[in-house]
Amino acid sequence: MASTKTFVTLGMFIIDEFSYTDTEGRTTRASKSEASSHLARQIGGGGTYAAIGARIWLSPEQVGMIVDKGYDFPSEIEDKLKTYGEDMWLFRPQKEAQTTRALNLYTGDHRGFKYLTPRIRITPRDLVNTTLDRPKMLHFICSPSRAFVIVSETKDLEDWNPIMIYEPIPDKCIPEELPALIRILPSIDILSPNAEEALSLLSIPIANPISKTSVEEAANRFLELGAKDAVIIRSGEMGAYVLTRKGVGKWIAAFWTNTDLPKIVDVTGAGNSFLGGLAAGLLLADGDVYEAAFFASVSASFVIEQSGLPAFTSSADGSEQWNNESPLRRLEALKRREGL
Template sequence: MANTKTFVTLGMFIIDEFSYTDPDGNAIKASTSEIGGGGTYSAIGARIWLPAEQVGMIIDKGYDFPPEIESKLKIYGDEMWFFRPQEKARTTRALNLYTSDHRGFEYLTPRIRITPKDLACTTLDRPKMLHFICSPTRASVILSEVQEIESWNPLTIYEPIPDSCVPEQLDALIRVLSSVDILSPNAEEAQSLLSIPMIKPSEKPPIEEAAQRLLELGTKSTVIIRSGGLGAYVLTRERGGKWIDAFWSENEVSKIVDVTGAGNSFLGGLSAGLHLGNGDVYEAAIYATVSASFVIEQSGLPAITQSDNSSASMQWNHDSPLRRLEVLKNRHRTE
């Protein structure tokens, strides 16, 4: 198929509302709204490297969908977004409530799930790589649908949702792992799933242990555990494990404004890196890390600040992804 997408996510678009209060419930910062959703962030992570026509996701456009948000999304490229009208439903919204160091999250409207069969008869049909964010039970349904679609064998990238990363969900996760090419929880989620005591500040050995166990439990090819300031641990069946540093070091924490969507954008960038790096997952993780570095520099999505219709020479947040890629590659060459 000539117009096959490289990367499509089944993650959702959400309008995120943010509320900040002290322990007594008093507002300490004005409430705000941002474009959000794990699907949106993963698509942008891929878009940092790939032309818009190679990236895609479905956006359920409720009857209350704000025109200004549609305009903002189209800046990244019309071809990325397949707007699916929902004339009798509201656009998905969620509340992110920050109280001191605690973050609460709740949906304010019903969720509309996106399935592989929804991609049929759209510009998103049969992509080369498929990303999904869900519980293991939902992942089983998604993977069964993929297998039912003739002549399609995408590389699958599974990001379990935080609520499902508990020991009680481990058996359900194990049942889907043989169909998952790349499994990627974050460090806290992986250790929680496996009942590995969490050490604060985080240390590498428990994370490496978690990755090894998740691979042994049946993940088809690769486990990547996203570990914040420690970077990401990439473990493959064929080549073993390797740490990829975070782009921003401990001495550059002022660059980190909001980590919302960092993990999602990492996996979008990973997919782009797999495409551009001929399938080398370690190199792809460097692309992924650069994508995340742009996302955490502000609240909301990073901005395209220079474009001449060539992804290779675009600038995001007034900086070049290619420059950051070379910086990070050089850091690993000298280790």
């Protein structure tokens, strides 16, 4: 079955739960005053945020993700997902299993993460003979060792050579995982860790704050180690550093920075949505990865303005808004700010 999808993510759908404590372990807001609020349970998963990042620019028919529905899958969450476009989601019933859940642990300024249920992994073979079969771009979030399995499985499927967009999971961005990463780099079109993850993988000292020089060094190292085409290191308020094998390194600005603190509510999912926006940008900018990174920056800007996913509205004339604003207007504003 040929797919019409431009972008599909192998990231899992997760129901996020939250716990907030201070550095001495005392319970703070989420477990007390906000225990019954939307913060206590919300839509999560890096794949979900990546799909929304792409959806900001593309139609639902062009974006895809498998959502494993456990026997406890909340109907209100399914309804919420469908507001972004029913064609995006391939709901896969799991009658004998719970929906994947995870706990986000905030201890002071430190964020931890742990799964509360067994994970249901998604592989390229799960896309075969579905509406998600053989998309133009494939996004995945996992360890380098797991990425090798995904890359191998993709190569085993005939008539498919997708653009591979890979972000390593944070807890596997350690020097011990570098050999496994090097093994797959020649197959990865776009490698995109964040700045701390990149420096950690390469055993480059992590200063506070992280410098642009160290980020640029890391990107160059990944190319030297065999990255196929592009390295994009997401660097928070500094923006993203984009380096390709055929081009020069460029910094692409973040839409919101720490000078816009009222606009920055929750950065959860920002990096994932950045890569979904990047994939959309690659399509809309005819493969220009530098240009695509502006689309990515705008996608991330909508995600960090609230806890959870951004609000979506569609007008009778077909125009769409996110958080009551046009993505195209933001894109134009960002480019003007950068003198483009």
